[in-house]
Amino acid sequence: MNKRNLQKQRIMRFFIDAAKEIIKTEGIKNITARRVGETAGYSYATIYNYFKDMNTLLTYCAFDFLEDCYEHVITFKDDKWDCKEQLIIYNIEFFKYFAENPEIFKLVYLEDLGKIPEELSKRPSISRLILDNLNESSKKGYLQKNSIDLLLELMGASIHGKLLFYLNRPNENQDLDFVLQVIEKEIEFLLNNNEVKNYE
Amino acid sequence: MNKRNLQKQRIMRFFIDAAKEIIKTEGIKNITARRVGETAGYSYATIYNYFKDMNTLLTYCAFDFLEDCYEHVITFKDDKWDCKEQLIIYNIEFFKYFAENPEIFKLVYLEDLGKIPEELSKRPSISRLILDNLNESSKKGYLQKNSIDLLLELMGASIHGKLLFYLNRPNENQDLDFVLQVIEKEIEFLLNNNEVKNYE
DNA sequence: TAATTTTATTAACATTGTTAAGTATATTAT
DNA sequence: ATAATATACTTAACAATGTTAATAAAATTA
Numbered sequence: 001m002n003k004r005n006l007q008k009q010r011i012m013r014f015f016i017d018a019a020k021e022i023i024k025t026e027g028i029k030n031i032t033a034r035r036v037g038e039t040a041g042y043s044y045a046t047i048y049n050y051f052k053d054m055n056t057l058l059t060y061c062a063f064d065f066l067e068d069c070y071e072h073v074i075t076f077k078d079d080k081w082d083c084k085e086q087l088i089i090y091n092i093e094f095f096k097y098f099a100e101n102p103e104i105f106k107l108v109y110l111e112d113l114g115k116i117p118e119e120l121s122k123r124p125s126i127s128r129l130i131l132d133n134l135n136e137s138s139k140k141g142y143l144q145k146n147s148i149d150l151l152l153e154l155m156g157a158s159i160h161g162k163l164l165f166y167l168n169r170p171n172e173n174q175d176l177d178f179v180l181q182v183i184e185k186e187i188e189f190l191l192n193n194n195e196v197k198n199y200e
Numbered sequence: 201m202n203k204r205n206l207q208k209q210r211i212m213r214f215f216i217d218a219a220k221e222i223i224k225t226e227g228i229k230n231i232t233a234r235r236v237g238e239t240a241g242y243s244y245a246t247i248y249n250y251f252k253d254m255n256t257l258l259t260y261c262a263f264d265f266l267e268d269c270y271e272h273v274i275t276f277k278d279d280k281w282d283c284k285e286q287l288i289i290y291n292i293e294f295f296k297y298f299a300e301n302p303e304i305f306k307l308v309y310l311e312d313l314g315k316i317p318e319e320l321s322k323r324p325s326i327s328r329l330i331l332d333n334l335n336e337s338s339k340k341g342y343l344q345k346n347s348i349d350l351l352l353e354l355m356g357a358s359i360h361g362k363l364l365f366y367l368n369r370p371n372e373n374q375d376l377d378f379v380l381q382v383i384e385k386e387i388e389f390l391l392n393n394n395e396v397k398n399y400e
Numbered sequence: 401t402a403a404t405t406t407t408a409t410t411a412a413c414a415t416t417g418t419t420a421a422g423t424a425t426a427t428t429a430t
Numbered sequence: 431a432t433a434a435t436a437t438a439c440t441t442a443a444c445a446a447t448g449t450t451a452a453t454a455a456a457a458t459t460a
Contacts, residue, residue, distance in 0.1 A: 029312065109364060109368065112368070114370070115370065116371050150382075150385060150386060150389055153382060153386070154354075154386050156361065157358040157359070157361030157362045157364075158361055159357070159361070160357075160361035160365070161356065161358055161359070161360035161362075161364070162357045164309060164360055164361070165357065165360070168310070170314070170315065171315070171316050185350060186350060186353070189350055
């Protein structure tokens with residue numbers, strides 16, 4: 001019976017959207033089953049008819065946010081850019097998305113969500129976007145082909161590490177624009193220094 | 201009255217050690233005021249005579265663990281190593297410390313500890329250790345002097361990002377030895393590719 | 401319309417961090 | 431040494447939380 005399923009998906013969506021809204025405004029620490037229920041227009045206990053527990057609901061939110069992030073970044077894809085510039089833009093916009101939504105970062109990357117439902121694991125990923133770019137950059141001679149994997153891993157780890165420091169170290173109080181500049185410089189450093197020497 | 205203070209420090213230590221033990225064994229999610237009190241040999245309410253709240257106690261634990269981590273890493277300092285090898289060893293041992301103690305990583309880097317008491321902010325830091333090494337590596341010609349800051353930042357962000365993925369992605373189930381190899385390769389990549397050309 | 405299944409709510413429970421009130425212990429003054 | 435006082439600790443209580451069970455309401459089917 002497919003109608004059943006559609007209706008179920010819709011109600012789930014109410015709860016997910018309610019939870020996302022609360023996370024963005026009140027923060028991950030202040031989300032409660034009761035608040036989600038109220039915002040969604042249901043009793044708090046109804047959540048448990050649709051999600052095993054709060055953690056499961058939060059996991060849905062996390063993957064939803066990841067998709068939102070992808071949508072944000074892909075907005076800045078433009079063929080007018082040279083692929084090195086494009087790579088920098090991807091990284092900067094990715095960083096900005098979470099820098100402007102600290103609570104989303106906390107949910108997606110810092111929260112212990114436990115086992116992830118398989119259905120959620122396969123979605124369009126930014127990692128793929130960067131990989132494609134690195135392949136193109138390699139063709140253009142910005143880096144050696146056998147460095148692609150290493151650079152993908154290195155850039156990914158680095159930008160997440162930076163976000164971790166930027167968002168979880170209230171004392172240090174880093175300036176966003178400065179961090180963005182550092183990101184740009186690092187990427188230029190990584191590509192320039194591994195440029196294929198054509199004259200060899 | 202200094203005796204008072206000494207006694208106070210001692211009781212605080214009981215609670216801190218109790219909390220650290222619980223975090224290591226039961227995990228950060230399963231620590232409760234009541235358990236800490238019991239393990240320390242006091243009532244749970246006594247904690248509040250020594251710490252403003254649980255978060256403050258956890259913050260003390262976090263900085264204590266950071267010191268333990270430093271102690272662990274410094275163990276592997278040895279003049280027999282070339283400074284590039286030494287740099288790899290520092291990074292690998294740092295990674296291993298948290299890889300073997302996931303709950304410590306969660307507390308130190310992922311937990312939202314709020315404002316950090318000033319007294320805790322100044323401790324021997326691994327970042328300093330790496331910086332010294334990079335300066336030495338630069339003298340030996342493994343990298344250019346004006347790349348030191350960038351590499352320090354890049355390596356630091358990268359290794360924390362890797363830890364984040366390694367410890368918070370139970371589905372992906374990465375192999376520790378493989379990650380350690382990647383770390384080694386990345387450092388070699390970063391130093392080799394920026395070697396100062398002496399013949400220029 | 402009656403019977404049944406599905407969906408949602410209310411009430412209750414155990415656990416949590418934290419506080420206030422009270423009790424024991426140690427310190428000081430006489 | 432004993433009374434007065436300050437310090438250290440505990441017990442009891444509170445409100446908030448996630449979750450479940452019992453119950454009511456609504457929708458579907460017969």
